Amino acid sequence: MKKTQAAELFLRLAELNPEPEGELEWKSPYTLLVAVALSAQATDVSVNIATRKLFKVADTPAKMIALGEDGVREHIKSIGLFNTKAKNVILMAQQLIERHGGEVPVDRDALEKLAGVGRKTANVVLNIAFGLPTIAVDTHVFRVANRTGLAPGKTPLEVEAKLARVTPQEFLLHAHHWLILHGRYLCKARTPECWRCPIVDLCRYRDKKLVPPKSRTAESVAQVQ
CATH class of the missing domain: 1.10.340.30 (Hypothetical protein; domain 2)
Known part of the structure; x- marks a missing residue:
């Protein structure tokens, strides 16, 4: 993505979760x-x-x-x-x-x-721990960066470098947290939940699922009818 698009992407994620945190528990x-x-x-x-x-x-x-x-x-x-x-x-x-x-x-x-x-x-x-604007690329960040077109790369290091270049300075500190949480809860590996994604219009994923799948119950009722 261009920097202007990346800025809009992170702005939307930031508005939904201004202070994202990692989910591991620690005290030092x-x-x-x-x-x-x-x-x-x-x-x-x-x-x-x-x-x-x-x-x-x-x-x-x-x-x-x-x-x-x-x-x-x-x-x-x-x-x-x-x-x-x-x-x-x-x-x-x-x-x-x-x-x-x-x-x-x-x-x-x-x-x-x-x-x-x-x-x-x-x-x-x-x-x-130290508040430095580093970007950690795990499986979620790697998937989201490639799937959305935000910072595509063949290796985690390549994705990290591209994210560092395209992410506006004001979003660098929390960038990987937003992407991890987005990948964990919305842009899932098997079935990305595009129908409730706040950045769906910016995303370059070709196979967007804009309608939620029917539940088994709904499918069963439909079959009976």
Whole structure:
């Protein structure tokens, strides 16, 4: 999209939700870092259920190391890839203590060098915990950016770069939150709910579904009649 169209898109999303927030629960930059790392290939809901108990006993790198890999694994065993994630959480805690005095660095490169932390995780932490205008591209952002034509790209990094260029400065801080929520609740992977989309006229998706599907009940009644 052109910048003027992108500005209108974000303006509409902002009017509906002026202060969007991530749905992961956290109470410090460290717990946010852990939660985001755990959320890879898992839902925010499942991560929140696990971390509520985990963070009660281990909400700092030192406490996480004291809990140990087996202890972490026991708390997160309901989350996908829990064995690998438990190892990464402990290693990450060790690295934070050894390299950064137990504090979460406000630096993308430093964050990406931690175990289990990729660019998306680093961007989320920088954005939410430290208020920096970074754009985290997850599956929802990637889908919405491509489907709408806002910032099409073949890789998350390409989409991130295009979003950074096309998004007006005043919308950068919350941009990825609006797109995540839009993708999660409206522009869904299988059936985008175009009939109630606030940006449908700006969207370039060719197969727009402008009429909601009939419910099974309605279909059954119609068949009987």
